[in-house]
Amino acid sequence: MSTPADDGPYGFGERIEQVVAHHARLRPHAVAVQQGERKITYGELTERAETVAAALSRLRVEPGRHIAVRIPRSPELVTALLGVLRAGASYVAIDPQWPQARVEETLRGTDTALCVIDAPGARTVPAGAEVRTVTLASLLELGRTAPVPEPLYDGTATASVFYTSGSTGKPKGVLSPHRGTIRTLVNCPAIPLGRDSVFHQAAPLPWDGLSLELWAPLLNGGRCVLMDRAATALDAQGLEVAIRQGVNSLWLTSSLFSVLAEERIELFGAVRLLLVGGERVSVSNARRVLTEFPALHMVNGYGPVESTIFATTHVIRPADVDEGSTEIPIGTPVPRTTVALLGADGRPVADGDMGEIAVAGDGVALGYAGAPEETARRFFTRGGVRFYRTGDLAVRDAEGLLRYRGRTDHQFKIRGVRIEAGEVEAVLENHPEVTACCVVPLETAPGRVQLAAAYTTVHQQPLDEAGLTEHAAHSLLDAMVPTRLAHAVQLPLNANGKADRKAVEALLRRSAGPAGAATQQPTRDSPVLDDIRALLGAAHLAEDDDLVMAGANSLDVIRLAARVGARLGARLTASDVYRLRTARAITAHCAQAAPGEQLPAP
Known part of the structure; x- marks a missing residue:
């Protein structure tokens, strides 16, 4: 069992809104959130959040209730999330593009008090869902004349509800506490953050990646740069834009990291802090990036959403990526976290033996929303300490580092999901x-x-x-x-x-091939078609075949945009590829597109 020694009080408070307010008092005019040319200072952000909190209080939203927020990635989203926390409630961030059936399941599972949307006419809750909908604008108007509620100080309360896949056939709502986010992102030795940190927020809104990318800078007086509202996913072109806006800190799933390392390695030259994880990290790609940019602080982060962001971290060393290395450790626990390796009998295994990872400490979720049986199945208490059984297997090596060894069940990850x-x-x-x-x-x-x-x-x-x-x-x-x-x-x-x-x-x-793949032969080849065929492993594809119907996923699209854009010297985004869909249309687009720009030297 391993536990970092850190039982003292949280220096700036143990609730997210407390710590953000602390930095607002110190530097009210510093930029907190940026999207494109729009910038909001810490003073403006906390003032608007208090107005939202006042409105929610007037609407009789009690502390501890769950508030759904269905607003696209924007400064308004950040205002709403922080306002919900200031009111003592917890937020359920819902992607506006989610299938309505999943939205309804989410609202029902969390017993949501309200759903906040950005404007009249925006996608709202499904018909039949018994949840009141309010606009952010109406809350800001109502809160102008309402008293701000008294602040709360209990960091063990739920801050957010993140939905993850459930083995029962329904998604599970994980109740994530305030302390879990703060213990990972404030004064965590492996993750150096400060007021000069500029973190990019691009993860899907319902993920705990949102917490990492949003609160990492805001809990440290830094700046959060939001990905463009219209972007479907972070791609090489989007990352270029972010770097030009000053981004120096990133979180990437292992899969996306590999795509960018293989297709656009120069992008990492402007990055000083790179957090990767969600799946096994490619040793060869980590080696390539760290060889090219040895000053980069690169961290392998491990942790299911039930442990809030990360349970363990490992700063990747040159020895971890030597030619003979086959894996990168998942490391040691983050502060205020205990990790035990358990055998089939539920007892700790001997050093060097494989066991199931069980996590305890300030980051452990409070359970699953509306699912007491599933909560009882995955969480247990031993010696007065509450643990979560992850289902992940690991061994502890001679250095005391944890090394991942697989799963005990049929859970897995695709593209970090x-x-x-x-x-x-x-x-x-x-x-x-x-x-x-x-x-x-x-x-x-x-x-x-x-x-x-x-x-x-x-x-x-x-x-x-x-x-x-x-x-x-x-x-x-x-x-x-x-x-x-x-x-x-x-x-x-x-x-x-x-x-x-x-x-x-x-x-x-x-089986014959990817779902929906066409079978006709092309009349002539093109460089773009060659790239698509090689990427999808589908030699039969023709110029006018739909690459998405042929099985291309989001990472394929990101890789293709980077590769073809570089090959043809044109600006090509993942959104362009999703819109164009065929080799012929992509080639025609690149012939007329603006040339790709070179990043300035780091």
Whole structure:
């Protein structure tokens, strides 16, 4: 068991809004949030947040209630989130682009008191959901004449509710405490942050990555630069823009880090703090980046959302990325955190033995919203200390560093998104013609993992793949929708009568190809088409085939935009690729696009 010694009081307070207010008092005119040319100072941000809090108090929102916030990435979103916290409530950040079915499930699961939207006419709660909707503008107007509620000081209370994939077929709302965010981002030795930190916020809004990227600078007097409101995902072009705005600190999923390291390594020259994680970090790509930029402070962060952002961190050393190295440690616990490795009997294992990671301390979630049985299954108390069983396996090496060794169940990650196979399977099996299915991650090319599903039907005939994909997209996030489908008359079973996942994986590998791939041959090749074929491992694709229907995921699109833009010397974004969809259209666009710009030397 490992525990950093740090039991003293939190220096600037143990609630998020307290610490932000502390920096607002010190430097009220410093820029807190920026998006494009828009800038909001600490003084302006905290004043608006107090106005929102006053309005929520007048609307009888009591401390401890959950408030949904369905506002696009913007300074208004930050105002609303901080205002909810100042009112003593907790926020549930909802992506405006989420499927309505998932929004309804989220609101129902958290017993939401209100839903805040940015303007009249914005996407609101689904019809039939018993949640009152208010605009941010109306709260700012109402709060002008209302008294500001008394501040709260208990950092063990819930700050935010993050939804993650659930094995029962429904997403789980994780109740994340204030202290969890602060213990990771304020005075954490592995993550040096200060008033000169300029952090980019680009993670999806419902993720705990939002907490990391937003509160990391604001809890330290720094500046948060929000990704453009219209952008679909962070890509090389978007990162260039952010760097020109002064961004020097980043969080990247391991998958996205690999794409940028392989396609646009020069982008890391302007970065001084790089946090990576969410999946295994590529040793070879970390080696390439640190060899090119040895002054870069690069940290491997590990932790499920139930441990609030990170449970452990490891500053990546030259020895970790030597030619003979095969893995990067996940390191040691962050402050005020305990990590134990447990055997099948629930007892700590001997040093050097593999065990399940259990996390305790100030970052451990308070449970799952509206799910006491699931909370009781995953959380336990021993010796008066509350732990969360992660399902992750690890060993502790001779240096005392934890090294990841896999999972105890069928949970995995695709593009940094945590996925429970059972949730995807439940949605697919809800299709009236599907009788059973089995979902597995499938590596179809080196470093390229797709979500794949084998399924059976009532009539023993395959379904239209576009229709089945559309059915899944109605309830699931983009990364949770399978991009490779295979029909089977019967799923292969193991000796226990359950789906044999290894045999299902073999079946999927034998399947014809990515969902929706075309079969006609091209009349002539082009450099863009060659890149798409190589990326997707689909030699049959033609100039006018839809690359998204051929199985391209968001990371493929980001990689393609970077690669083709560099090859043709044109400005090409991931949003452009999603809009254009074919090799022919992308080539035509690049022929007329503005030339790509060179970054200034670091």
